[in-house]
Amino acid sequence: MTHFLKKAVADIRSNNFLNLITIMTISLSILVVSVFLLFFENIDRVIESWNQGGxxxxxxxxxxxxxxxxxxxxxxxxxxxxxxxxxxxxxxxxxxxxxxxxxxxxxxxxxxxxxxxxxxxxxxxxxxxxxxxxxxxxxxxxxxxxxxxxYGRNWLGKFLKIFNLFKITGYAMCSLFFLIALFITANTVRLAFYSRKLEIEIMRLVGATETFIKTPFYVESLVQGFLGGIFGLAALLIIYLTASSGIMQSLAAYVYFDIRFLSVKLIILIIAGSTFLGWFGCYLSLKQILK
Missing domain, CATH: 3.30.70.3040 (Alpha-Beta Plaits)
Known part of the structure; x- marks a missing residue:
């Protein structure tokens, strides 16, 4: 496994611009998804708090x-x-x-x-x-x-309608960015494969198995997905800290709204999803290439 990891890192360095674009795309997708999740998690907590003390x-x-x-x-x-x-x-x-x-x-x-x-x-x-x-x-x-x-039926009813509409929009946006990241990841793997086509043909001639050939691509995609998730969450954290120290202090005099960052469970889930996104893009690309 160490050999494949070293090979993946070497491939990323040799095609740094292409891989950087892929990581940035995944990061942007994760950032968009995380922003919606942060909003939904906090609003759900507020609604739950209201329900508990209605x-x-x-x-x-x-x-x-x-x-x-x-x-x-x-x-x-x-x-x-x-x-x-x-x-x-x-x-x-x-x-x-x-x-x-x-x-x-x-x-x-x-x-x-x-x-x-x-x-x-x-x-x-x-x-x-x-x-x-x-x-x-x-x-x-x-x-x-x-x-x-x-019981606040007017404002609560309107708020819940707007929130549900925003939720549908959020899911649509998340799906769109997911597909964009998946498309770019798959094409990165395809370009990397064709850039090493001669090397792969030689490996096949000397008896290398399909698993041995595919594994470096999978590892490379997993690294891309993992880094994309980390960078996306890091960007979200910067936005969160900026908003918490600035905007929320201005609003504190008018409304009490305690914004919290994503839970550890959700952070782990996002990173796992981002890593899977990289792997799945590679899987789809290699499935088409190595028919």
Whole structure:
């Protein structure tokens, strides 16, 4: 195996420009794929975090009386999707609102009647699909004394639609770059093969097996794929560190969004996939050449 590795390294050095283009193409493909994976992994974590701590507000009708609370909570708990229920009276809600905006507006001081409704703040159990949240909210709203249920349906629904659309686009882009890298890798192997055609013919004449002839090409392609994965992830790391130290500090004052780099498991999977990409390109090329 050491002999084949040395032979592969020597071939890469002898055709350094061609191999550099191949490695750069694989690196670019891995970078594009990794950017989408980084985005998907972080967004999935945010959605999962929301699901784990999903909250909703149940606004009650004017006819509600505190003595109705035990029966109402029993009905909501019977739905089986609740971890916690907190009752917030209209008086508590108004007092909280006054504390939050008292220094910014004198409007509340002129109020004669409390316009806020009684409400229940609930902590929902984790959900895997947005449709289940919608169904659950509709079941609560069907209770007579309930006026409305607010769970961020508008922004969350739109966000999930955009996210799913972006996911489809990401998969399409990843597939396109994968095919481009595969095509260039296969053609690199083909050019390398024809540049050594005389040497290969001599090896065949002296009795070399097909495996002995093919192995250096496979090793060379594996090295190309491995280096392409490493360089692509290195470029992603540089982009990640730049964004984390710059853009995210600017956004920190407006929104909390903790971006994390790819997990070790995913990094290993990307490098393995990149290495396989190099091998598969070589396999397809040699299969056509050595028919």
């Amino acid at each position: 909250r909703a507000m149940i606004y009650l009708k004017k006819e509600f009386r505190p003595d109705m609370l035990p029966e109402l909570t029993a009905k909501i708990n019977a739905l089986g999707e609740i971890d916690e229920i907190v009752y917030i009276s209209k008086t508590q809600a108004l007092d909280k609102l006054k504390k939050e905006i008292a220094s910014k507006s004198a409007f509340l001081k002129t109020l004669k009647n409390n316009p806020l409704p009684d409400a229940l703040e609930i902590r929902m159990k984790p959900y895997k699909r947005f449709e289940k949240i919608q169904t659950f909210a509709q079941n609560i709203k069907a209770i007579n004394i309930v006026e409305d249920v607010e």
